[in-house]
Amino acid sequence: MARIIVVTSGKGGVGKTTTSAAIAMGLAKKGHKTAVIDFDVGLRNLDLIMGCERRVVYDFVNVINGEASLNQALIRDKHCDLLYVLPASQTRDKDALTQEGVGKILDDLSKDFKYIVCDSPAGIEKGAHLAMYFADDAFVITNPEVSSVRDSDRMLGILSSKSRRAEQNLEPIKEYLVLTRYSPERVRLGDMLSVDDVQDILSLHLLGVIPESKSVLSASNSGIPVILDEKSDAGQAYEDIVARYLGEERPHRFIDEKKGLFGKLFGGK
Amino acid sequence: MSTTVTKNPSSPAILEFKSSTFSVPVLVLSGSDVDLIQEQLERKISLAPEFFKNSPVVFDLQLLNKQGLCLDVATLVDILIKFKLLPIGIRGGTSGQVEIANSLHIPVYSIHNNLSQTEPFQQHNKIQTLPEQTGATLNTLINHPVRSGQRIYSAGDLTVAAQVSAGAEILAEGNIHVYGALRGRALAGVQGDINARIFCFDLQADLISIAGNYKISEDLDDNVRNKPVQIYLRENSLIIKDLV
Numbered sequence: 125m126a127r128i129i130v131v132t133s134g135k136g137g138v139g140k141t142t143t144s145a146a147i148a149m150g151l152a153k154k155g156h157k158t159a160v161i162d163f164d165v166g167l168r169n170l171d172l173i174m175g176c177e178r179r180v181v182y183d184f185v186n187v188i189n190g191e192a193s194l195n196q197a198l199i200r201d202k203h204c205d206l207l208y209v210l211p212a213s214q215t216r217d218k219d220a221l222t223q224e225g226v227g228k229i230l231d232d233l234s235k236d237f238k239y240i241v242c243d244s245p246a247g248i249e250k251g252a253h254l255a256m257y258f259a260d261d262a263f264v265i266t267n268p269e270v271s272s273v274r275d276s277d278r279m280l281g282i283l284s285s286k287s288r289r290a291e292q293n294l295e296p297i298k299e300y301l302v303l304t305r306y307s308p309e310r311v312r313l314g315d316m317l318s319v320d321d322v323q324d325i326l327s328l329h330l331l332g333v334i335p336e337s338k339s340v341l342s343a344s345n346s347g348i349p350v351i352l353d354e355k356s357d358a359g360q361a362y363e364d365i366v367a368r369y370l371g372e373e374r375p376h377r378f379i380d381e382k383k384g385l386f387g388k389l390f391g392g393k
Numbered sequence: 394m395s396t397t398v399t400k401n402p403s404s405p406a407i408l409e410f411k412s413s414t415f416s417v418p419v420l421v422l423s424g425s426d427v428d429l430i431q432e433q434l435e436r437k438i439s440l441a442p443e444f445f446k447n448s449p450v451v452f453d454l455q456l457l458n459k460q461g462l463c464l465d466v467a468t469l470v471d472i473l474i475k476f477k478l479l480p481i482g483i484r485g486g487t488s489g490q491v492e493i494a495n496s497l498h499i500p501v502y503s504i505h506n507n508l509s510q511t512e513p514f515q516q517h518n519k520i521q522t523l524p525e526q527t528g529a530t531l532n533t534l535i536n537h538p539v540r541s542g543q544r545i546y547s548a549g550d551l552t553v554a555a556q557v558s559a560g561a562e563i564l565a566e567g568n569i570h571v572y573g574a575l576r577g578r579a580l581a582g583v584q585g586d587i588n589a590r591i592f593c594f595d596l597q598a599d600l601i602s603i604a605g606n607y608k609i610s611e612d613l614d615d616n617v618r619n620k621p622v623q624i625y626l627r628e629n630s631l632i633i634k635d636l637v
Contacts, residue, residue, distance in 0.1 A: 274541055277558045281540030324574075327538055327556055 126159075126234040129241050130259035130297075132283075134275030136246030138267045139304035142340055143362070144243035145173045146351040147263065150366030152207035153351075156238040159198065161229075162212035163255035164245035165220055171211040174201065175347025185213040188225035194232055203352060208237075218251035226254050248282055258288050261298045261369075264328065267305050268317040273325050276301075280326070300331040302365060307336045308381040319379050332365035334358050335378040417481065418445075420452045420473075425462040427472070434476055440584055450478045451502060455485025466493040531567075539563060539577065551581075559599055568592065578602075582626075591624040592636065606631055 131144040141164075148160035162170035165185060171177040176199045182192035187210070194210075201207035210229075213220065233240050244255035256262060262283050266276040283297050284290055290297075303322055310316040323330060334340075339356030343349065351366070353359040357378055364374050422430065438445045450473060457464055466483065473480045483494040484502040491501050531549030539545055539553060541560030551565035554572045561577035563569060568590050569581045575593040582589030582604035589603050596618055600609050603626045613633070621636040 274560060277541040278560065280538075281543040281558075281561070284537065284540070285543065325558070325576075327573075 126230075126237045126240045127261060128230060128234075128259050129239060129261045129263060130244055130256040131241060131263045131265060132244040132252060132256055132279055133246065133265040133272070134248060134252075134279040135267075135272045138265050138272055139334065139340075140246070140265050141169050141173050141243050142344060142350065143263060143265055143302060143304065143334075144170060144241050145349040146359075146362040147366055147369070148207060148239075148241040149201070149204060149349040150351045150362055151239045151241070151370075152201070152204045154366065154370065155206065157206045157236065158239040158241065159208045159210060159233050159237045160241040160243060161210040162243050163221070163251050164243065165212045165251060166214065166217045167245065168212040168214040170243050171199075171209060172347060173344050174209050174349065176201065176209055176211070177347070180211045183211045183213040184229075185216045185220040187229055188220065188222060194229065203348070218245070218249065218254075221251060221254050223254060223257065227258060230258050248278065252279075253282070253286065256283055256287055256297075259283075259297050260289075261300065263300050263302050263331065264326075265302050265304055266322060266326070268303060268307075268311070268319075268322055270317065273317065273322055277326060280328070299328055300369070301326060301328040302331050302334065304334040305336045306333045306378065308379060312381065319376075330376070331368055332361055333376060333378050334361045334365075417449050417451050419484070420450050420478075421456060422452065422454055422464065422469075423456040423460070425457055425464040427464075427468060430469070431472055434472065437584075438476055446477050448478055449481040451482035451484055452480060453484040454487075454490060458485065458487055458490075463487075464490075466490045466499075467497065470497055470499065533565070538573070541577070559597075565589070580607075581624075587626050589626075592622075593624075594621050595619055596622045596633070601631065601633075603631060 129147070131140050131147070133140050144160055148158050152158040160170065161184060162168060164170070171180055179199050182197035184197070186192040187194055187197045198208040198210055201209060230240060242255045242259065245251040264276050264279060266272050280299060283299060287297055289295065301323070303319060307316055311318045319330065319333060335357050337356055337358035339353050340350050340358050343353055350356060350359050351362040361378050364377065368374055424430070452469060452473070454464065466486065470480050480499055482500045482502045483490065486494060486501070494501055531547070533547035533549065533551050535545060535551070535553045536555065538555040539557045539561040541558045544562045545551065545564070547565040547567070549565070550567040550570070551563055552570045553563065556573035557563055557571055557575050557577045557579065559576040563577065564580045564583050566582065566584045566586060569579050569592070571579065571593040574595040574597055576597045576599065578600040579591050579593070579598055580602040581591045585604050587604045591601055591603065596613070598610060600607055601624055603624065606626055606629055608631050617633045622633050623636050624631055624633050626632070
């Protein structure tokens with residue numbers, strides 16, 4: 125059986141798709157057969173971030189409607205043989221998704237894959253609901269600012285009350301916090317919430333902090349998940365997150381400001 | 394050969410049974426004086442007439458029968474209908490009461506209480522005030538954080554052993570206890586109990602209210618914020634006092 129991970133946030137533009145692409149790639153690189161599904165029907169983005177937009181023939185909605193098989197719609201990633209992408213439809217809207225249809229696809233994928241990453245659309249409506257409904261684990265993506273934190277809190281409430289696990293009284297979804305676009309310098313200046321502030325409000329297990337980084341934008345634009353950019357701080361941060369998710373203990377990085385050589389030599393904390 | 398279209402076995406199914414959970418108010422009776430029941434029911438309903446209008450209700454006779462009091466189920470059903478309630482079940486009845494309920498087509502529920510913790514709008518009607526009953530006040534315990542957008546209602550006291558997020562709402566007919574940061578709205582004594590209190594570990598609430606007397610976040614002094622306090626009503630104004 126596969127483990128189904130939803131990457132969700134409530135708010136838009138916080139890094140759900142970037143994170144989905146990065147962790148799916150990270151899991152596959154660690155040797156686990158992984159599928160990543162774009163639930164943002166109508167605003168298809170994941171294929172761009174994954175750099176497979178020119179190979180899309182069939183999509184998620186085609187499979188739900190029985191117009192294509194899963195194997196026809198799944199796109200194998202260029203960089204990793206164990207990673208497959210199921211793109212969203214750009215020409216349809218979220219009403220094309222049905223609970224039965226999504227359930228069946230996840231069931232079928234579960235037979236063959238180890239991890240299924242569901243890239244949720246923003247909002248708390250149908251698309252987002254279906255993306256999280258069948259999840260076993262949730263990565264809640266939050267930016268260090270108040271509205272994003274509030275929306276994440278709302279999403280956590282929905283995860284704990286409207287998911288399949290909640291409805292069937294199973295063990296609840298495991299929730300993890302991923303703090304993205306973090307800038308220690310701006311925290312110091314007081315225009316950004318700190319890791320502690322966010323954790324105080326959400327009281328959630330912190331899986332990792334992704335620093336604000338130019339490498340994210342350039343990776344997105346070139347269609348290569350940022351985790352493959354091993355030199356970048358964001359790439360390393362995602363690598364840490366995948367390792368921690370898989371049970372490895374790693375100290376948190378990128379929470380404090382970068383120190384110069386002098387600071388590195390003599391700096392305490 | 395099938396002769397009629399309606400009996401065609403290949404026609405698509407037009408019905409199915411599904412399992413669903415509903416929250417229904419339970420009327421717990423602890424006295425059998427019919428006049429008193431009517432009088433107190435009327436008073437309760439007048440507090441929220443729209444809520445009770447045509448509301449389904451399950452009546453619970455366990456407390457009554459424990460005291461050896463007896464009540465005619467048919468009379469009770471008539472009273473409920475008179476007050477525009479729709480009796481849909483009996484709980485904790487004696488075999489005689491169950492028999493009458495059956496003859497009135499009223500379903501019988503077992504006394505085993507497996508209601509979820511967040512059961513909203515459950516009514517706990519203390520029709521007779523029995524001093525020894527105070528220890529048995531209905532208490533709802535919530536062990537997980539109450540998130541933004543969630544709403545929890547307790548017909549008695551409400552204890553939250555976690556935080557209450559901004560944008561969440563907790564309501565209780567009795568007292569409210571929050572063993573974490575209280576950032577959302579907390580309304581105690583929502584059925585008019587002016588003796589209800591709110592206790593919290595860390596006051597940062599959007600709104601606090603006791604029996605309809607409320608204060609919004611902006612009205613809270615800085616010297617009561619971010620610390621353990623209790624909130625109670627004295628002469629129609631909310632008093633916020635340090636707990637330690």
